[in-house]
Amino acid sequence: MMWWAVLGAGVGCYLLKLAGLSVPPRILGNPVVARIADLIPVALLSALVTVQVLAAPEGRALVIDARVLALGVAVLLLLARAPFLVVVFGAAAAAAVVRLF
Incomplete structure (x- = not known):
């Protein structure tokens, strides 16, 4: 089938x-x-x-967590015309720092 x-x-x-x-x-x-x-x-x-x-991982709710901050950092870096790898690593670092604390 x-x-x-x-x-x-x-x-x-x-x-x-x-x-x-x-x-x-x-x-x-x-x-x-x-x-x-x-x-x-x-x-x-x-x-x-x-x-x-x-x-959310369950898929039925909206969640505001480290991913939202990472997206915000990525948007700011894109507006600053940073290279793509800087955007990716900057967003990943921001999410990692927020999840650490």
Whole structure:
């Protein structure tokens, strides 16, 4: 039964990709559509990060812990235009220090 779900998901993904490729160029050339298409990945990534930071291990509650501070440190380092590795290690260090105390 599991293989049918995997195959169905694969066919669904292929059809979704095919639908995206079949959109006429005149529609994709519209500035509003282009702007929305540029912002969708940012919105999805932001939603995923928010869920991972605020979700409890059980998944049914919101939790404010060291991960929130680490995200805040990462945002501040990104606004300061720090290199990616500095952002990652800075956020990890902030979370480690908060969890230590």
